[in-house]
Amino acid sequence: MSDAIREWVETETGLTTIWLHPNAPRPDRPYAGLQILNVSRLGDPVRGDVNEDGESELQMERELTVSVNIHEASDNPDPRSALDTATDLRDSLDALSVLEPLRAGGFAFRGVELLADTPTALETSWEPRATFDVRFGTTKTRIDDLGVVEKVVFDGTVEDIEFEFIAQTED
Numbered sequence: 001m002s003d004a005i006r007e008w009v010e011t012e013t014g015l016t017t018i019w020l021h022p023n024a025p026r027p028d029r030p031y032a033g034l035q036i037l038n039v040s041r042l043g044d045p046v047r048g049d050v051n052e053d054g055e056s057e058l059q060m061e062r063e064l065t066v067s068v069n070i071h072e073a074s075d076n077p078d079p080r081s082a083l084d085t086a087t088d089l090r091d092s093l094d095a096l097s098v099l100e101p102l103r104a105g106g107f108a109f110r111g112v113e114l115l116a117d118t119p120t121a122l123e124t125s126w127e128p129r130a131t132f133d134v135r136f137g138t139t140k141t142r143i144d145d146l147g148v149v150e151k152v153v154f155d156g157t158v159e160d161i162e163f164e165f166i167a168q169t170e171d
Contacts, residue, residue, distance in 0.1 A: 004106065004107055008092075013032055013089055015032045015070070016031045018032070018034070019035070020035040030072045032071070035069070036064060036065070036067075037067050041061075042061040046059040047144070050146055053148065055145050056144045058144050059140075063137055064107070065113075068133070069129065069130075072127065074126065075125070080117065080128065081128050082128035086130035087130075090112050090115055093134070106138050106139070107137070109136060110137050111135045114133075115130065115132040116130065116132065118131055149169060150168070
């Protein structure tokens with residue numbers, strides 16, 4: 001499901017886009033890196049009715065915060081190239097042509113946080129970098145298997161009268 005976010009960044013920037021912290025080497029610069037900072041649970045789930053199989057659908061609302069990191073090539077003559085790319089990417093979230101594919105992928109844009117110019121010193125040069133965090137709403141669906149009652153057995157006394165009652169549910 002998170003591929004919709006990666007595809008948004010890759011499409012809008014033209015950069016190879018990866019999820020950070022994989023057990024693999026990073027691509028050559030320039031590239032964009034994504035990192036999920038947190039997934040917040042919002043409120044109680046919406047519980048559906050129990051069906052004939054004893055299952056109920058739970059819809060759980062979440063808010064996902066993703067850090068977007070733009071890494072430009074260190075030989076880029078423009079020291080603000082990463083900032084310009086990140087600014088354009090952030091601003092793309094105002095376009096319906098961007099929001100609709102994100103929604104189709106299960107993400108509703110909620111807001112964007114501070115955009116920061118964060119160049120990093122390499123061995124012999126500076127690497128232009130820029131970052132911002134973006135928040136998306138998403139819904140996780142889960143099936144809660146409550147089971148079904150197949151037989152009810154009552155064996156007891158009511159007002160000094162003993163009862164034994166067995167009820168079988170129909171198929």
